[in-house]
Amino acid sequence: MPDDRPRLVDIHSHIYPRWYIELLKERVEIPRVSGAAGDERFVIFPEEDAPASGGGRPMTDDYWSVDTKLAFMDRHGIDVTVLSLGNPWMEPFTPSESLAATRRLNSEFATLDERTRGRILGMGVLPAADISDAVSIVEEIAADSRIHGIVTGTHICGRALDDAALDPLWDALERTRIPLLIHPHHGSAMDELGGFGHALPVALGFPVETTVALTRLLFAGVLHRFPGLRLVGSHGGGTLPYLAGRLDAGWRSDAALADRMPTPPSDVVARLFLDAVLYHPRALHAAADLVGTGHLAFGTDHPFSIADPAANLESIRAAFDDQDAAQVLARTAVDLYQIERLAQAEPRGGSGTL
């Protein structure tokens, strides 16, 4: 029996529907899209918004074309992509717009599976205002087998991930077993990261934002109380694998913390999943040491990749033996997103924009 399981699955890849880009173009404040058609730029950091900066990152059809995504996948040998809306998700929407826009986005991402014959699986988003609406959306996504996970920023409905008001959401996510990809957008420590273009916001601000979010969630005992959550930390969890020993020490140094989290973070941190968008075997080893290769999954961050995705693939092959590499490159994602059944589907072209 031939082994026709996918060998390379990308769990960290983004796309924007054109209507969503048009809404970002109407905005004056960041996050926004500047420029006319053909010269659009994606502006999310304050420094990119300054006239001297060139005004943000040039947008190509990598940002909105499903066909371009499929061509990218073919170029890099990616069998299946679990595709999410990129930041800023629903944040720019008013509370009254947010729920309708969420449903519109989710219904469109739900079409990807069939349109690409299983090569691209769409993730959903959560609304930005009411937690009870977010819980309803989780239920709707759970009822729709065409949606394969949810992407969120480091705050949900405006709340940090340690906020007890999010407990109904964690309960719904745990019950429905839907994977939640936690992704940075604003950057942390941004006031200290100026002067080097977008390099420091992307290289440090993003992973620190993810680290802070996951640490707050850990220290609030969310993974103690909801052990079945399937949370995926972007960019290898930011810096969590390097700092996990220090987090334990910090937890032990303050006796009051035991009220919220009865055992140290290391006791539950391996319940997290991490993507392997790390670019170096050294970091991949640390990530695998923290959560195991069974919780580590390949990603490209396309179209925002800050390095050639082939280099990241190569670093995974260099970091691990064949079996562990195969786990990271595909099997973790296959299990997490339950995509085995799609392995034999054939791609087709002409899938258009979202």
Next chain:
Amino acid sequence: MPDDRPRLVDIHSHIYPRWYIELLKERVEIPRVSGAAGDERFVIFPEEDAPASGGGRPMTDDYWSVDTKLAFMDRHGIDVTVLSLGNPWMEPFTPSESLAATRRLNSEFATLDERTRGRILGMGVLPAADISDAVSIVEEIAADSRIHGIVTGTHICGRALDDAALDPLWDALERTRIPLLIHPHHGSAMDELGGFGHALPVALGFPVETTVALTRLLFAGVLHRFPGLRLVGSHGGGTLPYLAGRLDAGWRSDAALADRMPTPPSDVVARLFLDAVLYHPRALHAAADLVGTGHLAFGTDHPFSIADPAANLESIRAAFDDQDAAQVLARTAVDLYQIERLAQAEPRGGSGTL
């Protein structure tokens, strides 16, 4: 010939002269020392300054007694400690006070070597205002063989470490080969780290501050231009070993950065030294992979240790084979601070306060 070289050297350990503590007690704003004698508390984070918090970390004579430091060293089998003033160093002083206070501190730390018969080696500090004064202090320290390095915060004379105005200082440090320990104080991303006592400022704010400082220095090409600098990153360089691959990717993603730094950060990052205050073999492996065990050195962070120093020692023994462990536990420090000659000295008691 018996091997009488030191087997355990602590390069990250702090003490405060009593007169310096008295000056911190006169302050109203953080950083400050609150409480009466016998109930003094060290207050550096805004959240510690709130009445409900208990008002900062209780200060024992671990903070000022040389004898207590020696007893701590005996308890943990530490042969030699390279001892520095703790944060906030000269930051609270006015420009006019700063230079005189710097000289007073340095002359006092210079006495430690003889007072403890070589078991404790004092480091110096830099003044907080004028860079030309800081250069003069470097020259004075270079002329005094009793001072074995310099400790600084993540800003020098109010400037971030990428500031070109610091070039005369880098030149003096490179010429004199004096090791510079770069240590956090304010914490980064502090506005996102509330609600868990001092745990998150210490566990995340500190290492992120160090990471930002070292990254700015790298991206400004300081280690390209001054390759002989001996810079030591606190707490294992913050998060730098985990993020180094991402820093390279960030550098490559912005062509304009090549003007300031002609080759990627990975080309020079191994010129950094890191302390091994990391609490877990996973992080120690990543740090050693980045800079080599020849640039990694044991530390305790006493009296601020957030974990039992014995646990950190154990994690180093678990992470490395005997030869690499011996390198990290003593040899890197022996070479860096040129302390081999002191190995046969006998300790004596009654060394008093600083």
